[in-house]
Amino acid sequence: MPDDPNRPWLRFYGAVPAQLDYPRVTLYEAVAATAQRTPDAVAWDFFGTTSTYRQLVQDIDRAAAALAALGLQAGDRLLISMPTTPAGVIAVYAANRIGVVAALIHPLSAAPEIEHYLNATGARVVLTLDAFYGVMNQVRPRLPLQHIVLARIGDSLAPLKRFGFWLTKGRKIPPVPADARVRWWAEITRAAPAPVRAAARGTDDAAAILFSGGTTGLPKGIVLSNRNLIAEGMQAAAWAGMRGGDAILAILPIFHGFGLGVCVNAAFMAGGKSILVPQFSPEIVAKLLRTVRPNLVVGVPTLFDALAKDPSLAKADLSCLRACFSGADTLPRPVKERFEALVAARGGRVRLLEGYGLTEAVTAIMAMPLTEYREGSIGIPFPDMDAAICRPGTTEHLPPGEEGEICVSGPAVMQGYLDDPEATAQALKLHADGRVWLHTGDLGRVDADGFFYFTLRAKRMIKSSGFNVYPTQVEGVLYQHPLVAEACVIGVPDEAQVERVKAVVVLKDPAQEGTATAQALIDFCRERLIKWSCPREVEFRRELPRTRVGKIDFKALTAEHAARAQEGGA
Numbered sequence: 406m407p408d409d410p411n412r413p414w415l416r417f418y419g420a421v422p423a424q425l426d427y428p429r430v431t432l433y434e435a436v437a438a439t440a441q442r443t444p445d446a447v448a449w450d451f452f453g454t455t456s457t458y459r460q461l462v463q464d465i466d467r468a469a470a471a472l473a474a475l476g477l478q479a480g481d482r483l484l485i486s487m488p489t490t491p492a493g494v495i496a497v498y499a500a501n502r503i504g505v506v507a508a509l510i511h512p513l514s515a516a517p518e519i520e521h522y523l524n525a526t527g528a529r530v531v532l533t534l535d536a537f538y539g540v541m542n543q544v545r546p547r548l549p550l551q552h553i554v555l556a557r558i559g560d561s562l563a564p565l566k567r568f569g570f571w572l573t574k575g576r577k578i579p580p581v582p583a584d585a586r587v588r589w590w591a592e593i594t595r596a597a598p599a600p601v602r603a604a605a606r607g608t609d610d611a612a613a614i615l616f617s618g619g620t621t622g623l624p625k626g627i628v629l630s631n632r633n634l635i636a637e638g639m640q641a642a643a644w645a646g647m648r649g650g651d652a653i654l655a656i657l658p659i660f661h662g663f664g665l666g667v668c669v670n671a672a673f674m675a676g677g678k679s680i681l682v683p684q685f686s687p688e689i690v691a692k693l694l695r696t697v698r699p700n701l702v703v704g705v706p707t708l709f710d711a712l713a714k715d716p717s718l719a720k721a722d723l724s725c726l727r728a729c730f731s732g733a734d735t736l737p738r739p740v741k742e743r744f745e746a747l748v749a750a751r752g753g754r755v756r757l758l759e760g761y762g763l764t765e766a767v768t769a770i771m772a773m774p775l776t777e778y779r780e781g782s783i784g785i786p787f788p789d790m791d792a793a794i795c796r797p798g799t800t801e802h803l804p805p806g807e808e809g810e811i812c813v814s815g816p817a818v819m820q821g822y823l824d825d826p827e828a829t830a831q832a833l834k835l836h837a838d839g840r841v842w843l844h845t846g847d848l849g850r851v852d853a854d855g856f857f858y859f860t861l862r863a864k865r866m867i868k869s870s871g872f873n874v875y876p877t878q879v880e881g882v883l884y885q886h887p888l889v890a891e892a893c894v895i896g897v898p899d900e901a902q903v904e905r906v907k908a909v910v911v912l913k914d915p916a917q918e919g920t921a922t923a924q925a926l927i928d929f930c931r932e933r934l935i936k937w938s939c940p941r942e943v944e945f946r947r948e949l950p951r952t953r954v955g956k957i958d959f960k961a962l963t964a965e966h967a968a969r970a971q972e973g974g975a
Contacts, residue, residue, distance in 0.1 A: 414785035414855030417774050420646070425639050425788050427816060429608045431631045433469075433502040436673050437462050443649050443676045450652070450697060451491050451561050451681045458676070461495070468499035470597040475530055475552050475588065479504025479604040482614065484528040486512045486519070486537065488683035489659050492556040492590050494669055496532050497659070501612055501631070504604025508614040508626070509660040516543040517933050518624075523548070525626050525823060526614060532556065532590065536578045555581065556590035558683065608632045614823055615662055617764035617873060624875065626823030627764050634670055636816035637767035640787035641667045642675035644772060645701055645728045649676035653701040656682045656690060656708060661872075662768035663732060667703055687711035691718050698725035703769075706736050706903060707870050709757055713743035724752035732760040732769055737903075759783050761859060765832060765843055766790075766817045771857060782856040783849075790815035794851050795844070800836045808860055811849045814842045865959065867896030869904050874938045876959065879906065882933045886926060888912050891949055894940065895963045898970070908940035909962050911949060918945040 409415055415423050428435060440448075440458035448461040456464065477483060483500045485507050487493030500507045508526040510519070512533060523531070523546035532554045533541055541553055559567035559575060581587060612631045616624045647653065653672050657664035672679040680697055682689060691712060693699065709731055712718060726748060731741075736759045744757045760772030761783035771792060773784040786792045793802045794809040803809045818841070821829035836842050848860040867874040876894035883892035891911040896904035910926065912918060923943035930939040950961040 412786075412791070412855065413853065417777050417785060417854070418788075419774060419776050421643055421774070421788065423788055425636075425643060427608075427632065427636050427639060429632075430635070431501055431603075431606050431608060431610070432612050432634050432670075433465065433498050433603065435631075435635050436465070436498055439673055439676050446649055446676055447678045448673065449491060449494065449679045449681055452566055454491075454561050454563055454566075455678075456491070464491075464495050464594070465498045465502060466600045467594050467597040468495050469502040470599065470601050471593040472496075472499055472505065472530075473503050473601045474593070474598060475554070477503065477505045477530060479606065480506075481530075482506045482508050482526040482528040484519075484523060484526060484531040485509045485659075486514065486531060486533040486541070487556065487659065488512055488534070489655050489657075489664060489668075489681045490556065490558065490683050491561040491681065492532070493659050494679075494681065497613065497665070501606075502603050503601060504606045504610075506611050506614060506628075509665065510616060511658065511660050511935055512537050514540075514935050515931075515933050516540050518935060519544045520546050521624070522616065522626075523550070530554065534558065535581055538581050538584075538587070539579060542584070550586055552588050553584065553586045554588045554590055554593070560591045606631070608635070611820060613665070615660065615665070615764050617662075624878065625825060625828060628820040628823055629767055630820050633767055633817050633819060634666060635674065636789065637666050637770070637787075638670040638674040640790065640817065641671040641769055642677070644774075644787055645671075645730070646775070647671060647675040647677050647701060650678075651675070651701060651727075652678040652680055652697065652699040653703070654682060654690065654693060654699045655679045656685055656702070656704050662762070662764040663703065666768040687715050688717070691715045691721075694718065694723065694725075695721045698722075700725060700727045701729070702726065703730045703732065705870065706731050706740050707901065709736075709744045710740045710901075713740065713747050718747060718751065720751075722752055723748045723755075726753045726755040728775060729755050729757045730760050730769070730772055731757055732762060732772075761811075761857065763845055763847075765819045765845070766813055766815075767819075770813055770815070770817055779852075779856045781858055782852075783859050784857065785855050786813070786815075786857075787817075790817060791840075792851070792857060793842070794849060794857075795842075797848070800834055800842070802836075805851050805853045808848060808850045811845045811847045811857065811859070812836075812842045813845065814840050818843045867894075867904050867906060869896070869899075869906060869937050870902045872937050874906055879908070879930065879934065879938055879940065882930050883908060883910065883926060885933075886929050888914070888917055888922060889926070891957065893949055893957045893959050893962055895959055895966065897963070897966050899941075905941045906937075906939065907966070908943045909949065910943055910945055911947065912945060915945075915947060 440462040444459035448458045497507045529551045535555045608631045614626045655668035659665045758773035760769045762769035771784045771786045791814045879894045890913045893909045899905035950958040
């Protein structure tokens with residue numbers, strides 16, 4: 406690999422090409438091209454039910470026709486509120502075929518959150534599971550829902566497993582009442598008309614909207630193009646050496662850039678198999694490691710910690726593992742060592758390597774090379790991606806060793822925030838080299854070899870079990886409670902979740918302080934927020950610390966908690 410003074414990391418690429426040739430096509434066309442190359446290869450596996458690439462494209466075509474029959478047209482948005490299932494995956498590519506933008510959210514979102522997503526996207530058709538109809542029926546967006554398309558987990562299961570699911574969980578799902586808006590996924594795709602003409606869309610057109618915190622700490626729609634998703638998928642596949650016949654566990658959900666971009670789309674770009682896992686549990690993942698034997702596993706630190714402690718893997722053959730990457734949160738050294746020791750004891754030689762990414766660039770855009778390791782490093786940029794450390798608040802690139810803001814540039818960087826030019830301008834900035842760079846809001850440094858190191862998040866955000874929690878959003882809910890005068894939400898260390906959410910609250914009437922009120926506030930949040938955003942504990946105070954300009958000082962509260970924990974020997 407030739408030396409490049411601006412990209413010293415290229416010397417550590419090994420067999421990974423420094424540049425890739427990205428086809429100028431849509432996401433659907435890229436998957437269709439994979440199907441032409443390897444029509445009989447398995448594209449996905451869902452608890453033993455599999456689909457070849459030939460069948461996948463046929464299913465996408467039928468689903469596209471069904472969506473078009475519902476009235477969806479190029480430029481519309483389809484809200485997908487699904488776990489990682491065949492229906493959820495197929496819907497993303499089917500929408501793309503007819504030029505509809507897929508907006509993906511967590512299926513456990515609370516009704517107020519769903520209203521926010523619907524209002525932000527203007528979507529009037531939603532795909533979700535029958536189990537979540539009740540919540541979806543509660544939402545009252547500005548534009549009324551025209552269609553609620555419902556899928557069932559059993560739709561893609563073999564008859565015996567479908568019955569087993571019904572026996573254990575399916576029969577507990579409340580029946581869906583008569584509702585003129587309801588359509589059933591299995592029925593509309595089975596009865597779909599002849600394939601419709603693909604929309605005249607280009608590689609630079611929007612393909613998906615994912616939600617993250619942006620620069621303000623509140624969930625924002627991140628608009629990703631066909632090119633963004635194709636590039637990141639090809640980059641991730643090249644980095645891990647993924648090729649036809651390989652299998653990757655799709656543990657992370659498809660509403661998450663990591664789940665959609667790496668666990669599903671990277672596999673589809675490479676002609677590999679995506680093993681779809683709709684609900685994470687260490688037991689399910691451990692069983693898939695024993696039985697399906699994937700080659701690649703990517704996940705969050707809590708996943709690998711749980712697997713290292715799972716007794717069922719103590720006698721399993723783990724020689725199938727070729728690459729394992731941890732992202733979305735800092736990887737604690739003990740977790741890395743425990744997982745690697747387990748794999749080594751069971752016939753494998755894989756290292757658990759750290760990576761870095763953010764939804765504004767689809768997901769992972771740098772990671773440790775398979776052949777290298779630097780203590781505490783998040784790795785080096787993927788092919789065609791550049792990274793730099795800039796002086797905070799400027800576009801000035803800093804030399805190795807100096808701490809500053811991590812900035813990235815390349816084909817995976819988003820188009821911008823949905824209908825928010827001000828936030829887009831804050832995040833995407835033109836540098837002296839004439840290129841647009843994404844200012845991540847994360848602080849870090851780079852060494853002389855080009856290996857990057859994450860220091861901390863400059864923007865206010867909590868990482869709980871690998872998921873983003875935005876304190877401002879949680880505080881906004883707490884302020885709606887009639888007993889609350891002031892509230893501040895912080896993240897505190899947690900052995901299982903890495904960070905857990907804690908609320909520090911001042912009540913209007915101090916006499917109301919106590920465990921009953923604390924639980925009432927937690928329950929109040931659970932009715933309005935997704936579960937991992939809700940406080941796990943509430944501390945009452947008579948007043949909150951302030952900064953010099955009079956703002957609530959969340960950093961002081963975090964420091965106070967850490968000091969008390971240290972004094973208590975935690």
